[in-house]
Amino acid sequence: MELICPICQLPLTQEGRSLRCRRNHSFDMARPGYVNLLPAQQKPEFTEKYDGFFHLTDMQGDVENARMHYILRDHDAAKLEQKKADAQAAAAFLNRKYGEGTVTVTLRDSYFNMKKCIEPCMHIVEKWVLSYCGNKNLSTGYCV
Numbered sequence: 001m002e003l004i005c006p007i008c009q010l011p012l013t014q015e016g017r018s019l020r021c022r023r024n025h026s027f028d029m030a031r032p033g034y035v036n037l038l039p040a041q042q043k044p045e046f047t048e049k050y051d052g053f054f055h056l057t058d059m060q061g062d063v064e065n066a067r068m069h070y071i072l073r074d075h076d077a078a079k080l081e082q083k084k085a086d087a088q089a090a091a092a093f094l095n096r097k098y099g100e101g102t103v104t105v106t107l108r109d110s111y112f113n114m115k116k117c118i119e120p121c122m123h124i125v126e127k128w129v130l131s132y133c134g135n136k137n138l139s140t141g142y143c144v
């Protein structure tokens with residue numbers, strides 16, 4: 001049985017306990033053979049600073065159902081959208097293999113990086129900072 005990358009559709013080859021495609025998308029393989037279809041290199045333990053990640057925060061299951069909760073994070077909006085698409089692609093892959101409706105993905109945006117909202121109004125922030133600093137340190141002069 002040939003496995004394909006759920007992100008780029010290229011064949012996956014096994015490297016130790018991982019599966020990897022030619023575009024270097026990598027997926028963890030559990031001891032019993034189950035494969036985590038989200039990119040292994042984008043787990044928080046392999047990222048730093050502004051790198052985005054897929055962070056599994058909760059997992060519950062019984063004989064009939066399993067539920068996993070992830071935080072998808074990225075400071076780059078386009079990369080965050082790609083992470084959402086990757087999660088959907090993993091679900092679509094499993095639904096093709098095991099039947100439609102086997103896996104559902106529910107995405108909910110909880111917050112965004114506010115930089116692009118604040119930048120057009122930066123003069124308000126600067127004015128407030130100057131006012132705050134001016135009130136705290138009366139011996140120093142500030143100007144805008």
Ligand SMILES: [Zn+2]
Nearest residue numbers: 005008021025
């Ligand atoms: Zn790939």
